[in-house]
Amino acid sequence: MSTAVKERKEELIYELNNLGIYKTEDGRELTEVSLYTLEWTNVTEQNKAARAYVDQH
Numbered sequence: 001m002s003t004a005v006k007e008r009k010e011e012l013i014y015e016l017n018n019l020g021i022y023k024t025e026d027g028r029e030l031t032e033v034s035l036y037t038l039e040w041t042n043v044t045e046q047n048k049a050a051r052a053y054v055d056q057h
Contacts, residue, residue, distance in 0.1 A: 005035055012038040019045050 013030045016022075016038070024033055024041055033041075 009035055009038055012042050016042055016045060019049060021045050 012035075016030060021030070021041065023029060024037060025044075028037075030038065030041075
């Protein structure tokens with residue numbers, strides 16, 4: 001795995017942890033999944049957070 005991929009995965013895991021996400025929706029550990037899955041999980045969770053913010057305001 002390239003350094004850039006490792007760094008991006010670490011960034012995504014950090015961002016997801018800040019959102020309170022520690023596993024994927026199907027129960028896998030974030031450290032066990034592909035970069036694609038992390039990216040998709042991040043987009044999904046960011047969208048949920050944005051919708052929740054809009055609903056509150």
